[in-house]
Amino acid sequence: MSDYAIETNKSDGFLKEEYLSLGRARLVEMYRTMVLIRRFEEAAAKAYSMQKIGGFLHLYIGQEAVAVGAVAALRDDDYLITAYRDHGHAIARGTDPKKLMAELFGKYTGSSKGKGGSMHFFDAQRNMLGGHAIVGAQVPLGTGIAFKAKYRKEDRVCLTFLGDAAMNQGAFHEALNLAALWKLPVVYIVENNMYGMGTAVDRASAVTELHKRGCAYGIEGMVADGMNVFAVYDAVKEAARKARELSLPTLLEVRTYRYRGHSMSDPDSIYRTKQEVEEEKQRDPIEQMKKFLLGGKIATQKEIDTVEEDVKKIVAECVEFAEKSPEPPLESMYDDIYV
Amino acid sequence: MPEITFREAINQALAEEMERDDSIFIVGEEVAKYQGAYKVTQGLLQRFGEDRVIDAPISESGFTGVGVGAAMVGLRPIVEVMTFNFSLVAIDQIINNAAKMRHMSGGQLKVPMVIRGPNGPAHQLAATHSQALESIFAHIPGLKVVVPGTPKDAKGLLKSAIRDDNPVIFMESEVMYGLKGEVPEGEYTIPLGKTDVKRKGKDITIVAYGKMVSLVLQAAGTLASEGIEAEVVDPMTLRPLDDGPIVESVKKTNRCVVVSEAWPFASVASEIGYRVSSKAFDYLDAPVELVTAEDVPMPYNKTLEHNALPTLEKVLNAAHSVLYKK
Structure with missing residues (x-):
C-alpha cells in the first residue's frame, strides 16, 4: 500500500454486524437489484442476438456489486455519472427498467426516446447524469457536477464512474488536477475489470495498482474488492463522507471482472483464457451476497427464490413493453437538439 | 450614444449579466488575477470574487468539461478560451458533450453555457495561432455560433448568449478588442439567430x-x-x-x-x-x-x-x- 492508499476492506469483514444495520429489507433489496441487473442484461443479450437491439451492447455482468454497493452508499440527492457500460448504474439508481429496455430497443418510450441507446442511459430525476460513450470524457463532467455542488454550498457529492482504461486519457488527468486544486466533492470510482476492451491493465498502464495514480495530484487512493457489495459500500461511504464533510476528492479503485466480452462482438478468447473467466466466476458477487443473506439468516431460501421469480417476471415485462412500444415518429428526429 | 471599445462592450455584458444572475461564473486561463489575457475580464475578479471568476490551469479539456458538467446541473458557465485555437484541445467536450447532451438524454438535460474568446487570424502568429474556426463549430447540430462585428452587437449578442439555454460558441477577435463603436446606454439585448x-x-x-x-x-x-x-x-x-x-x-x-x-x-x-x-x-x-x-x-x-x-x-x-x- 502506498501512503495514499488505505485498506478499507478485508474479506473477513463481509459478515460484519454493522451491515445488518442497513436493515433486512434493504439488504434483500440490494440482492434483488443485483439479480435484476444480471437478468435484465441476459435478456438484452438474447434480444441483441435476435437483432432487436442494435449498435453496441456492453454488458455489466460480473460487476453488479459495484453499482449496487456504490449507489447504496449515496444519498438520493447525490449525483452519479458513468461511462458506456451503464445499465447497472441506471438500474441500481432506480430507473424504471422498462424504459431502459425500451431504450435498448430504440423505442419512443425509452429513457432517451430512442435517441441514446445502450451507451446513453440518463435519468435526470434520479440524478443519474449519463451514460457517456467517449472513454474518459465523463470525468471532467463529473468534476463539473461536483463543482456545482460546492458553488451552491450544497453537501452533495458526485460519484464519477470510469473504467480502468479511461485512466490513460488526458481528460482524466486534467479533471483530477482540477478536483484537487479546487477541492471538489467528487468520488472517482474506477471499475477495474482488468481489461480495456482486449488490452489487459498491465499492457496499458505503467502503474497497475490504479488507486496509486491519484498521488500526482495529492488525491487519496483507496482500493476495494469489487466482487463484494459490502466492500464497495464501505469504500464509497467513506469516500463520500470525505467529499461531503471535507470537500476532498478520492480515487477509489474497485477490482472487479466482466464475464462477457467487451461488447457483444468481442471474441474474448483472443486475450484471456476460459480458465481465467471460470476462476473469476468463483467470486461471483451475486452468489456471495446470497450466501451472506442465507448464512446470516437474513433471508430464507424461499425468499431468495421469490426474488428470482419476481425479477424474471419484471424482465419479461420489460421485454414485452419494449417490443410493444412504438417506434419514434420520424418528425421526432428534430426534437431535443436545442432548448 | 457613448463610444466604447469592443473589449469594453464584452466586459460590460459579462458584468451586467453576472450582476443579474448568480448562477453565472467565468472560468478560463488568466481571467482572474491577470485580468484577462486580452483584458476582457478586467475588474471582474474584484467585483465578483474568486468563487465566480476563476483562474484555470492550462487544461482546456478539463475546464471546458467542468463547465459542461456544471451547466448540466443548473449553473451558467462562461468558459473563456484564450483563443479558439486552444479550443481544439477541448473539442471532444464541446462536440461530444456540450452539443449532444440534450439529444442523448432525450431532452432531460440542457447545457446553458457560453464558450467565448478570440477567433481568427491576428498578426503574424502563424499557423497554429491564426485560424478562423467558426465553420467547424457551425457544422455541429446542438451548438449555436455567434460572431459579432461591432461593439454594439458584441454586447447585445453576448447578453443573449449568456441567457440562452443552449451551448453558444461566441467568437471575438484579438485585433478587434480595440475597435471603437457606439453602444447604447442601459440595458439592451440583440436576439441570436437574426441577420x-x-x-x-x-x-x-x-x-x-x-x-x-x-x-x-x-x-x-x-x-x-x-x-x-x-x-x-x-x-x-x-x-x-x-x-x-x-x-x-x-x-x-x-x-x-x-x-x-x-x-x-x-x-x-x-x-x-x-x-x-x-x-x-x-x-x-x-x-x-x-x-x-x-x-x-x-x-x-x-x-x-x-x-x-x-x-x-x-x-x-x-x-x-x-x-x-x-
Missing part, C-alpha cells in the same frame, strides 16, 4: 460577419464613390443561420459576394453561397462569389499573411466581377 443589414444598397449584396464587417463597409464606401450602392448584410449568428434577409437582399440586388476570413472548403461562406444560389437562383445575374482566406495554413511572413486573407482589393475585385465591371 442584420449593416448598410442599405440596391446594386450588390455583400455578406460578411465578424472582423470582415468593417472591411466590407470600407469596401462599400469605395464602391459608392464609383456609383455602386452595396447592401452589407451581417448574419451575426452563423448557427442557426437566418438566411431570409440575405436571400431577400439578393432578390433585390441580383448579385452576391460572401466575405469570410475562414478557409473556403465546406465553410460558412460556401453554405451561404449555396443557400443564395438555391433560394434566389432565378434572381441571380451572376454566380455568387466568395472572398475567403486562401486554402493554406497561415504563413508567418507578413506579406504572405496579408495575401492569405481577404483584403479590400479582393473584395472590390469580387464586387466588380459579379457586376461584370472591368
Whole structure:
C-alpha cells in the first residue's frame, strides 16, 4: 500500500454486524437489484442476438456489486455519472427498467426516446447524469457536477464512474488536477475489470495498482474488492463522507471482472483464457451476497427464490413493453437538439 | 450614444449579466488575477470574487468539461478560451458533450453555457495561432455560433448568449478588442439567430460577419464613390443561420459576394453561397462569389499573411466581377 492508499476492506469483514444495520429489507433489496441487473442484461443479450437491439451492447455482468454497493452508499440527492457500460448504474439508481429496455430497443418510450441507446442511459430525476460513450470524457463532467455542488454550498457529492482504461486519457488527468486544486466533492470510482476492451491493465498502464495514480495530484487512493457489495459500500461511504464533510476528492479503485466480452462482438478468447473467466466466476458477487443473506439468516431460501421469480417476471415485462412500444415518429428526429 | 471599445462592450455584458444572475461564473486561463489575457475580464475578479471568476490551469479539456458538467446541473458557465485555437484541445467536450447532451438524454438535460474568446487570424502568429474556426463549430447540430462585428452587437449578442439555454460558441477577435463603436446606454439585448443589414444598397449584396464587417463597409464606401450602392448584410449568428434577409437582399440586388476570413472548403461562406444560389437562383445575374482566406495554413511572413486573407482589393475585385465591371 502506498501512503495514499488505505485498506478499507478485508474479506473477513463481509459478515460484519454493522451491515445488518442497513436493515433486512434493504439488504434483500440490494440482492434483488443485483439479480435484476444480471437478468435484465441476459435478456438484452438474447434480444441483441435476435437483432432487436442494435449498435453496441456492453454488458455489466460480473460487476453488479459495484453499482449496487456504490449507489447504496449515496444519498438520493447525490449525483452519479458513468461511462458506456451503464445499465447497472441506471438500474441500481432506480430507473424504471422498462424504459431502459425500451431504450435498448430504440423505442419512443425509452429513457432517451430512442435517441441514446445502450451507451446513453440518463435519468435526470434520479440524478443519474449519463451514460457517456467517449472513454474518459465523463470525468471532467463529473468534476463539473461536483463543482456545482460546492458553488451552491450544497453537501452533495458526485460519484464519477470510469473504467480502468479511461485512466490513460488526458481528460482524466486534467479533471483530477482540477478536483484537487479546487477541492471538489467528487468520488472517482474506477471499475477495474482488468481489461480495456482486449488490452489487459498491465499492457496499458505503467502503474497497475490504479488507486496509486491519484498521488500526482495529492488525491487519496483507496482500493476495494469489487466482487463484494459490502466492500464497495464501505469504500464509497467513506469516500463520500470525505467529499461531503471535507470537500476532498478520492480515487477509489474497485477490482472487479466482466464475464462477457467487451461488447457483444468481442471474441474474448483472443486475450484471456476460459480458465481465467471460470476462476473469476468463483467470486461471483451475486452468489456471495446470497450466501451472506442465507448464512446470516437474513433471508430464507424461499425468499431468495421469490426474488428470482419476481425479477424474471419484471424482465419479461420489460421485454414485452419494449417490443410493444412504438417506434419514434420520424418528425421526432428534430426534437431535443436545442432548448 | 457613448463610444466604447469592443473589449469594453464584452466586459460590460459579462458584468451586467453576472450582476443579474448568480448562477453565472467565468472560468478560463488568466481571467482572474491577470485580468484577462486580452483584458476582457478586467475588474471582474474584484467585483465578483474568486468563487465566480476563476483562474484555470492550462487544461482546456478539463475546464471546458467542468463547465459542461456544471451547466448540466443548473449553473451558467462562461468558459473563456484564450483563443479558439486552444479550443481544439477541448473539442471532444464541446462536440461530444456540450452539443449532444440534450439529444442523448432525450431532452432531460440542457447545457446553458457560453464558450467565448478570440477567433481568427491576428498578426503574424502563424499557423497554429491564426485560424478562423467558426465553420467547424457551425457544422455541429446542438451548438449555436455567434460572431459579432461591432461593439454594439458584441454586447447585445453576448447578453443573449449568456441567457440562452443552449451551448453558444461566441467568437471575438484579438485585433478587434480595440475597435471603437457606439453602444447604447442601459440595458439592451440583440436576439441570436437574426441577420442584420449593416448598410442599405440596391446594386450588390455583400455578406460578411465578424472582423470582415468593417472591411466590407470600407469596401462599400469605395464602391459608392464609383456609383455602386452595396447592401452589407451581417448574419451575426452563423448557427442557426437566418438566411431570409440575405436571400431577400439578393432578390433585390441580383448579385452576391460572401466575405469570410475562414478557409473556403465546406465553410460558412460556401453554405451561404449555396443557400443564395438555391433560394434566389432565378434572381441571380451572376454566380455568387466568395472572398475567403486562401486554402493554406497561415504563413508567418507578413506579406504572405496579408495575401492569405481577404483584403479590400479582393473584395472590390469580387464586387466588380459579379457586376461584370472591368
